[in-house]
Amino acid sequence: MSDRLRPExxxxxxxxxxxxxKALRDAPPLTHCITNxxxxxxTANVLLAVxxxxxxxxxxxxxxxxxxxxxxxxxxxxxxxxxxxxxSLEAVAGAxxxxxxxxxxxxAVGALPVRTPLARGLVERRPxxxxxxxxxxxxxxxxxxxxxxxDATDSTDAAADAAVSLAQQFGSVxxxxxxxxxxxxxxxxLRLSNGHELLTRVTGGGCALGAVMAAFLGAARATGADxxxxxxxxxxxxxxxxxxxxxxxxxxxxxAVALLDALASVSPADLVTAGRVESSVR
Amino acid sequence: MSDRLRPExxxxxxxxxxxxxKALRDAPPLTHCITNxxxxxxTANVLLAVxxxxxxxxxxxxxxxxxxxxxxxxxxxxxxxxxxxxxSLEAVAGAxxxxxxxxxxxxAVGALPVRTPLARGLVERRPxxxxxxxxxxxxxxxxxxxxxxxDATDSTDAAADAAVSLAQQFGSVxxxxxxxxxxxxxxxxLRLSNGHELLTRVTGGGCALGAVMAAFLGAARATGADxxxxxxxxxxxxxxxxxxxxxxxxxxxxxAVALLDALASVSPADLVTAGRVESSVR
Amino acid sequence: MSDRLRPExxxxxxxxxxxxxKALRDAPPLTHCITNxxxxxxTANVLLAVxxxxxxxxxxxxxxxxxxxxxxxxxxxxxxxxxxxxxSLEAVAGAxxxxxxxxxxxxAVGALPVRTPLARGLVERRPxxxxxxxxxxxxxxxxxxxxxxxDATDSTDAAADAAVSLAQQFGSVxxxxxxxxxxxxxxxxLRLSNGHELLTRVTGGGCALGAVMAAFLGAARATGADxxxxxxxxxxxxxxxxxxxxxxxxxxxxxAVALLDALASVSPADLVTAGRVESSVR
Numbered sequence: 001m002s003d004r005l006r007p008e009x010x011x012x013x014x015x016x017x018x019x020x021x022k023a024l025r026d027a028p029p030l031t032h033c034i035t036n037x038x039x040x041x042x043t044a045n046v047l048l049a050v051x052x053x054x055x056x057x058x059x060x061x062x063x064x065x066x067x068x069x070x071x072x073x074x075x076x077x078x079x080x081x082x083x084x085x086x087x088s089l090e091a092v093a094g095a096x097x098x099x100x101x102x103x104x105x106x107x108a109v110g111a112l113p114v115r116t117p118l119a120r121g122l123v124e125r126r127p128x129x130x131x132x133x134x135x136x137x138x139x140x141x142x143x144x145x146x147x148x149x150x151d152a153t154d155s156t157d158a159a160a161d162a163a164v165s166l167a168q169q170f171g172s173v174x175x176x177x178x179x180x181x182x183x184x185x186x187x188x189x190l191r192l193s194n195g196h197e198l199l200t201r202v203t204g205g206g207c208a209l210g211a212v213m214a215a216f217l218g219a220a221r222a223t224g225a226d227x228x229x230x231x232x233x234x235x236x237x238x239x240x241x242x243x244x245x246x247x248x249x250x251x252x253x254x255x256a257v258a259l260l261d262a263l264a265s266v267s268p269a270d271l272v273t274a275g276r277v278e279s280s281v282r
Numbered sequence: 283m284s285d286r287l288r289p290e291x292x293x294x295x296x297x298x299x300x301x302x303x304k305a306l307r308d309a310p311p312l313t314h315c316i317t318n319x320x321x322x323x324x325t326a327n328v329l330l331a332v333x334x335x336x337x338x339x340x341x342x343x344x345x346x347x348x349x350x351x352x353x354x355x356x357x358x359x360x361x362x363x364x365x366x367x368x369x370s371l372e373a374v375a376g377a378x379x380x381x382x383x384x385x386x387x388x389x390a391v392g393a394l395p396v397r398t399p400l401a402r403g404l405v406e407r408r409p410x411x412x413x414x415x416x417x418x419x420x421x422x423x424x425x426x427x428x429x430x431x432x433d434a435t436d437s438t439d440a441a442a443d444a445a446v447s448l449a450q451q452f453g454s455v456x457x458x459x460x461x462x463x464x465x466x467x468x469x470x471x472l473r474l475s476n477g478h479e480l481l482t483r484v485t486g487g488g489c490a491l492g493a494v495m496a497a498f499l500g501a502a503r504a505t506g507a508d509x510x511x512x513x514x515x516x517x518x519x520x521x522x523x524x525x526x527x528x529x530x531x532x533x534x535x536x537x538a539v540a541l542l543d544a545l546a547s548v549s550p551a552d553l554v555t556a557g558r559v560e561s562s563v564r
Numbered sequence: 565m566s567d568r569l570r571p572e573x574x575x576x577x578x579x580x581x582x583x584x585x586k587a588l589r590d591a592p593p594l595t596h597c598i599t600n601x602x603x604x605x606x607t608a609n610v611l612l613a614v615x616x617x618x619x620x621x622x623x624x625x626x627x628x629x630x631x632x633x634x635x636x637x638x639x640x641x642x643x644x645x646x647x648x649x650x651x652s653l654e655a656v657a658g659a660x661x662x663x664x665x666x667x668x669x670x671x672a673v674g675a676l677p678v679r680t681p682l683a684r685g686l687v688e689r690r691p692x693x694x695x696x697x698x699x700x701x702x703x704x705x706x707x708x709x710x711x712x713x714x715d716a717t718d719s720t721d722a723a724a725d726a727a728v729s730l731a732q733q734f735g736s737v738x739x740x741x742x743x744x745x746x747x748x749x750x751x752x753x754l755r756l757s758n759g760h761e762l763l764t765r766v767t768g769g770g771c772a773l774g775a776v777m778a779a780f781l782g783a784a785r786a787t788g789a790d791x792x793x794x795x796x797x798x799x800x801x802x803x804x805x806x807x808x809x810x811x812x813x814x815x816x817x818x819x820a821v822a823l824l825d826a827l828a829s830v831s832p833a834d835l836v837t838a839g840r841v842e843s844s845v846r
Binding site: 319322323326327330331336337338339340341342343344347348351365538539540541542543544545546547 | 600601602603604605606642643644645646672675676677678679764765766767768813814815816817818820821
Binding site for chain 2: 037040041044045048049054055056057058059060061062065066069083256257258259260261262263264265
């Protein structure tokens with residue numbers, strides 16, 4: 001998957017991310033989201049703000065065909081009703097048949113008995129990308145029983161081995177969200193240190209990032225960028241926008257509003273100015 | 283339906299809309315909404331802001347009786363779960379039995395296989411009003427297969443014939459949302475050119491307008507205003523408020539917040555000052 | 565239940581509330597919410613803002629075990645789908661088995677035929693606290709058929725006897741929200757007159773308070789505060805924050821944003837400065 005990602009390209013991530021951001025805004029990717037009831041509206045607003053076209057289609061009988069025409073797909077397991085569980089399986093089948101890239105966000109996997117086997121079954125379907133906090137990535141890799149609900153109780157570095165292992169086993173790009181975002185394709189490991197603590201004080205701060213990853217994967221189909229670049233670009237755009245938002249925020253409420261404004265205004269040049277990316281090879 | 287709407291009354295739409303806005307605030311209409319999971323909270327906040335009383339009752343076994351006591355009803359097909367599909371049919375039966383005016387918003391009709399036959403069945407029940415973007419109105423009239431999801435890929439003018447045809451066939455007021463809002467009862471055609479592009483960057487920007495139409499139809503029962511006036515008044519209030527909001531917005535996040543503030547503060551006098559309405563006869 | 569609440573302690577409610585707020589922020593209680601689709605996101609944001617850890621787990625098969633590990637539980641009946649109804653019964657069983665305190669918010673009980681028997685069945689399970697507006701408390705006590713949907717059509721004082729009666733019958737702390745919040749354990753009665761009218765112009769203004777009560781009950785397990793103090797503390801923190809927010813708001817949209825900011829910044833000292841509490845004994 002990472003043939004095109006040469007070592008020298010990593011230092012260019014902010015430049016690549018800027019090009020992909022421009023491509024996304026020029027041709028908004030139809031981003032199909034099956035996500036949890038808590039963050040549906042915020043996720044759609046995040047996608048609209050950054051320049052993508054959200055479609056929250058989570059109905060059985062519609063999800064397979066829609067995943068086939070979408071540019072990218074997100075499956076988020078935050079509140080997996082029976083209808084959403086069936087729709088998720090449909091959508092993944094539709095994505096597989098059409099080559100639509102898709103992101104799995106295994107919210108609270110490990111501790112909870114319905115979503116945990118569902119997440120394990122979905123990861124076997126080889127998602128293009130997996131996004132979670134450290135506890136979720138450890139639990140998905142079978143190395144932990146997960147945090148308590150949506151909290152991360154493990155550090156990003158503690159999940160690095162699990163992330164690389166998952167990436168190698170399933171051919172996925174794995175993104176571990178935290179104070180430092182770790183993103184790996186199983187060979188190369190990127191660490192992004194942009195972002196702001198207020199992202200953890202807004203519900204959907206992580207879930208919406210999964211949707212942005214799906215949108216960037218959709219945009220990358222048109223430009224030929226690889227999946228690692230697309231996922232890392234989404235993280236960089238999102239976390240740089242979060243830094244802009246934090247400058248204007250008086251607390252978590254005004255931060256969430258300012259984040260939407262910042263996602264609409266963040267520019268390719270901003271990514272070059274602000275991006276903090278390190279890379280290594282496993 | 284439009285006996286009371288004489289040609290000269292059209293130039294008075296801003297005045298009529300102001301009177302209806304005042305009546306709505308003096309006696310908040312109980313507005314029953316069965317709407318999609320993405321916009322439920324925003325829709326309720328829009329109704330509260332403008333002065334109506336929202337009630338998001340979408341449970342089987344409660345929807346029929348509640349539609350009977352409500353002042354107005356919205357059926358929005360954005361995320362039609364099996365529970366919502368059954369509740370919608372219940373609610374429409376309750377509305378019909380009690381004379382409660384109701385609005386159908388056939389989100390993404392045409393492309394998607396579950397909601398499309400549902401929408402076609404509901405329109406046969408003769409909604410008081412139908413609201414959609416151009417692609418949805420064309421698809422509902424059977425003249426197109428719809429856009430891709432919630433995007434409008436057709437222009438308002440392209441949907442004018444479909445809107446008039448739907449209005450004549452089902453006795454509904456039909457509203458086509460877009461840069462220019464076209465509203466028709468099948469005979470008279472109003473074009474409103476208020477509004478702002480940021481409405482398309484906020485999820486629920488259109489869906490919430492459907493709820494406001496249901497609220498104004500509820501208020502119109504008390505004042506004796508006809509359905510065309512009620513629907514056009516809702517559009518005018520909403521789009522003038524959007525213009526006020528855009529003046530204070532730094533992007534889509536702050537725009538959504540300012541829209542709620544503006545819906546609470548917009549006055550009858552503002553409508554007269556800012557309203558841009560044209561009319562014609564088919 | 566109120567052995568520890570002596571008469572003199574009531575005048576110290578602002579001090580007790582400040583201590584509990586500090587305890588909550590030092591050890592964020594995992595707050596399990598089964599709540600309605602309209603306010604899920606806002607409720608989670610309110611909990612995050614004040615310092616708690618929300619988890620919106622409303623799936624059958626997960627709710628019982630999760631209520632057992634949570635610090636506090638909210639059951640809100642605003643949009644009780646079949647899945648949520650079954651999950652609520654599971655969760656209450658889990659809470660009972662583990663001693664997890666739980667709050668019942670019987671939204672729109674009385675008028676609506678599905679939630680009304682559900683609420684009556686749940687109250688028999690002896691919730692730690694019950695929160696509603698005056699109409700809902702009267703309906704739950706069997707003294708009224710409820711308001712029209714979520715509106716309160718009765719005054720707080722009219723519900724005082726019903727609140728005391730419910731509290732005595734089920735061993736619950738009962739909170740009646742309104743311009744004055746009345747909170748009773750069936751013996752002592754507290755009246756809090758903080759707050760702001762804009763809370764009624766934001767959807768979830770009351771529902772989110774129920775979640776904050778569950779969080780404070782969770783925090784009280786660690787500090788040994790009793791349930792009356794915990795519920796009253798939640799109300800005081802929330803309504804003092806609302807006053808702070810109203811000072812910065814230009815309308816209901818900016819108020820909701822400012823409320824989240826204020827919940828994050830409100831301090832124990834603010835409660836002492838601003839708190840307005842009266843007490844009596846029945």
